[in-house]
Amino acid sequence: MAKRVIPPNPLLSAAVVLGFVGLLYVVEAVDVVLGGRFDDDGVLPRDFSQWDNIIWYPYLHADWAHLTGNAVPLLVLGFLATSGGIKQFLQVTAVxxxxxxxxxxxxxxxxxxxxxxxxxxxxxxFLLVRGLFARSPWQVVVALVVFALYGTALWGVLPGQPGISWEGHLFGALGGVLAAWGVARDARANLGV
Known part of the structure; x- marks a missing residue:
């Protein structure tokens, strides 16, 4: 399971990822109807009265362009991240x-x-490093393709553009590395290696 590159149930994987992205569009539609009231409900650094916004921040977007800019890579990368099955995908997403x-x-x-x-x-x-942790040549091939398509986006982990949460990008990426390490570690433990 740890070395898969194709989801075990591609239709279910597509439905889960499409469903999540569809939910993002529903939330944005509600936000538009409410006049953008959700836009201030994201992560507010070091504000103890708003710590629970950590639960909601990925659902919220500044406008339709912001959402659409995230939706396409989320569909592609999210689908590829389901290759270990839906349970593993949910665990990776949570991390x-x-x-x-x-x-x-x-x-x-x-x-x-x-x-x-x-x-x-x-x-x-997650997709870029999981093949290295799992020692999977096919996942490394997938990583190379993903890097060719989205590698330039990695500059987004650096400060630079006002209004862009490079911190969210950086810590999201660190979470992906942590999740890839955890998936590989669990797979080795299940094999008794």
């Missing part, structure tokens, strides 16, 4: 989500950090 949110909460700059780009960077990092 990325929490690492991205907590890291941003601890070191983020002032303001509300919103959007699913932390998940995008997390799935990207």
């Amino acid at each position: 990325i989500w929490l690492t991205g949110g907590l890291g941003t909460w601890v070191v983020g700059s002032y303001g509300s950090h919103i959007g699913a780009s932390g998940l995008v960077f997390g799935f990207l990092a």
Whole structure:
């Protein structure tokens, strides 16, 4: 399971990833109807009264363009990240989500950090390093293809563009590396290696 590159049930995987992205569009539609009231409900660094926003931040986007910019890579990378099955995908997503949110909460700059780009960077990092941790040549091939398609996005982990949460990108990517290591470790433990 740890060395798979194709999801065991591609239709289910597609439905799960499409369902999540569809939910993001529903949340944005509700936010538009409410006049953008959700935009300030992202991760607010070091604000103890708003710590639970770590749960919601990937659902929230500043506008349709922000959401659409995250949706396409989320569909592609999310689907590829389901290759270990839906249970593993949910575990990987949880590690990325929490690492991205907590890291941003601890070191983020002032303001509300919103959007699913932390998940995008997390799935990207997960896919780039999982083959190395799992010692899987086919996953390394997938990583090379993913890098060719999305590698330039990695510059987004560096500060630079105002209004872009590089902290969310950086900690999402670190969460992806952590998740890849955990998946490989668990696979080796299950094999008794």
